[in-house]
Amino acid sequence: MQNNSKFHFKHSLGQNFLSDDELLDNILLDAKVENDSNVLEIGAGAGALTAKLCQKLTNGHLLSVEIDKSLQPVLTKKLNNYDNVTLIFDDILKISPQQISNEFLGKPFKVVANLPYYITTPILEYLLNNDFAITDITVMVQLEVAKRLCADVGTKDYGAITPILQLYGHTYITRVVDRTMFRPQPKVDSAVVHMDILKNNLDKKTISDVIKKCFLMRRKTLQNNLMASFNLDKDTAQQKILQLGLSSSVRAEELSLSEFIKLGQLLKGEN
Ligand code: SAM
Numbered sequence: 001m002q003n004n005s006k007f008h009f010k011h012s013l014g015q016n017f018l019s020d021d022e023l024l025d026n027i028l029l030d031a032k033v034e035n036d037s038n039v040l041e042i043g044a045g046a047g048a049l050t051a052k053l054c055q056k057l058t059n060g061h062l063l064s065v066e067i068d069k070s071l072q073p074v075l076t077k078k079l080n081n082y083d084n085v086t087l088i089f090d091d092i093l094k095i096s097p098q099q100i101s102n103e104f105l106g107k108p109f110k111v112v113a114n115l116p117y118y119i120t121t122p123i124l125e126y127l128l129n130n131d132f133a134i135t136d137i138t139v140m141v142q143l144e145v146a147k148r149l150c151a152d153v154g155t156k157d158y159g160a161i162t163p164i165l166q167l168y169g170h171t172y173i174t175r176v177v178d179r180t181m182f183r184p185q186p187k188v189d190s191a192v193v194h195m196d197i198l199k200n201n202l203d204k205k206t207i208s209d210v211i212k213k214c215f216l217m218r219r220k221t222l223q224n225n226l227m228a229s230f231n232l233d234k235d236t237a238q239q240k241i242l243q244l245g246l247s248s249s250v251r252a253e254e255l256s257l258s259e260f261i262k263l264g265q266l267l268k269g270e271n
Contacts (some may be wrong), residue, residue: 007046009184013068014116016182018140019044023181024052030192031112031138035059039110040100040134042092042123043116046071054082061085063103065092065191067116093122094101097130108133114140117186120160123259128168130203137195138174146173146191160215163257167204168244171195202261210264214252222250230267240266 007033009015014151018024027049033039044050044066045267066075069089079085081269086103088095111127111134120141127134141149151157152169165171177190213229214222226237238248244259253265 004227007070007074008160010068012118014043014118015045015068016114016186018048018114018182020181022176024049027112027114027140027192028056029112029192033057033110033112037105038107039063039102040109040111040113041065042113043067044071044075045114046086047075049069049114050075051078054079054085057084061104063088063100063109065090065095065267067091070115079203093119093126093167097132101132104133105200106133110135111137111139117145117207119141119143125163128165134197135198136169138192140190140192141176143176144190144249145190146176146193149193149195154254157229159218160212160251163211163255163260164208165195167200167202168208169195181261184203185260187212200269207261207264210267211252211260214255214260214263218252220251221248222246222252222255223248224266225252 020154025155033056034051035270037057038052038060039057039062041050041053041062041064044064050062050064050162053064054108064085065088067090072089073140075087079087109132110162115123120139124137146158148159148161149165150173151162153162172194174192174194176193179185179187179189182190200248214225215244216229217227223237226240227234230237232240240263241248242260246255252262
């Protein structure tokens with residue numbers, strides 16, 4: 001952003017902007033953006049990623065949402081030459097899913113964003129729980145969060161969010177990004193995460209609820225969490241775990257998504 005700009009960065013809105021050309025190109029590669037892709041960007045900022053997307057989408061459409069209206073002059077100037085972008089100045093979480101889908105005429109679209117970190121989880125929930133025709137999501141997030149989203153079962157980073165995300169698709173880190181790449185520089189490093197959305201008929205809400213309850217007291221065993229969250233006596237909780245072929249001392253972070261799904265089936269009618 002120009003030094004003579006009247007714009008002031010708002011830490012409270014997660015405003016850490018990118019400008020490195022190579023990194024921006026690499027994010028588009030990670031997102032597998034094609035000329036005819038339709039893309040939703042969340043948080044246009046000063047428009048560095050937005051302009052890259054506009055250049056690429058010669059036959060596609062970009063919808064970019066930015067909450068901060070004071071960025072309007074900068075963005076309007078930067079995107080003046082492009083007619084393939086719609087800018088909406090609003091809180092992404094307050095925009096009706098119908099409005100977003102209508103912008104893409106009901107066609108499938110990708111999400112590409114350097115996310116405002118303070119609402120990473122609400123944004124992911126908004127994108128995944130609204131039945132959008134999203135094919136894949138490529139987002140810059142805090143490195144620690146990226147590790148949690150993509151963790152292997154049994155590792156310290158594996159939390160409720162890990163198997164819950166696996167209900168929706170396959171997620172992996174494409175690159176780690178040093179804090180020095182942002183302006184102003186944040187206190188943490190970042191990573192780009194790519195998620196391919198996979199359609200399935202799983203009851204995601206019920207299974208997510210089971211997973212969250214199993215992780216309620218992370219330091220306790222699964223058996224203790226089952227007793228507390230599902231109001232089971234010790235023998236019944238232990239029996240469910242043994243039926244899964246697991247030891248009674250197992251903890252939630254040792255269960256794979258398919259084991260949580262089986263557990264959910266065993267618990268049916270008991271919660
Ligand atoms: N895309 C730009 C870049 O990469 O340089 C800016 C990314 S910055 C990390 C996140 C942007 O999201 C900021 O411009 C911020 O104002 C915007 N933002 C924060 N909360 C938002 C919300 N609820 N809805 C839409 N945009 C939001």
